[in-house]
Amino acid sequence: MNTASASPAERPTRTLVWDAPVRVFHWLMVASFAVAWLTAESERWQLAHVTAGYTMAGLVAFRVVWGLVGTRYARFTAFVRSPWTAVDYLMVMLLERRPQRHTGHNPAGGLAILALLTLAALTAASGWANYNELAGHWMEDVHEVLANTMLGLVALHVVAVVASSALHRENLVGAMIHGRKPVPRAQGIRSPWRSVAALLLAAVLAFWWLQWESAPQQPQPQQERAAHRHKHQGH
Template identity: 50%
Template sequence: MAISFFTAYLTAEDDELRWLHVSAGYTLAILVGFRLLWGIIGSRYARFTNFVRGPRAVRRYFHSIVVGHPEHHVGHNPAGALAIVALLGMAILVAASGWATYRQDDQGWIEEAHELAANLMLAILGVHVLGVLTGSWFHHENLIGAMFTGRKPGDPSQSIGRSMWPVAVALLALLMGFWWSQWLSGS
């Protein structure tokens, strides 16, 4: 998702790369759709019911950091959950407003909304990265590595029983098919 967003963001002003901007935007939309589905049917720690909590949990988590005894979460912590929900919401706004801009003849306010949503998403991404870095420091664990590998220290009873490689391969095949169709259509 990050690669798709940054590709679209960096190619937004270049008319010659509009096809890349649009393709990266559609890729972001596909990945967000997958993440929403995965948040319902995915592995234990990927499900929204496992990590999305209310404001009280977020305050309690921040308080635990301030007092020097940060709560440990094998999955997402409440602050990370807040960032994920915000990023998914912003990605939906960016993709929807981008699609509307791409499909409309009069692009005035829709294009401005698209640009504003993308800039807000960039700001939330910056806060998220800062949170991951500080969380790694407070928890003495590599959260960035865990984001890539899916592995995080914890009790073996808290682990996920089986790998989900077939799902990853299917998603990759879907994305490769989409990009192949984009390449063939010359857009």
């Protein structure tokens, strides 16, 4: 009995799915949010907190543009689905343990990305308004609520990634590092667009350097003692 074998284009292999700009964006956003969260209550690290917030805002702007003109699975049209589609995906995955495979983001993950981008933009905007004292103390509360909501969604996203990795038997975290997934070659993207990723990384690093260079210098202990003696001599 003869069986037809799949063509090379139809056999699952390690195929490039996530371009370099998406991957660089993802990990820069992770780092920026972590820094912003860890420095939120520290006066000493306020510049780091503000810099991380501005970085998040810039990254969101880049992701919106790349979601319109980027590669196949980076575009919003590839993963933005209705809430009912996301609910159906989750029901099948959780109740029937028969997850639907998606080369790019699944419907639930797509909505989570939209929510995270929206929360990141709102959190950065409220932080900017609060930092520049454009509103009363209520803006500080709004900023804190948005940041806490984003933290909760990030935690839920991590749990979902771990669960999906186990059910699909594939390393989704690793895929966001090297960009490849076990799918037929025909479903992959043609170019990783490393040049765009390099420009994005260079822009962020340059911004961080400018923020560091423009930071007010902290007085050294010897300078503090000299200023203290000068003050008392003046009296």
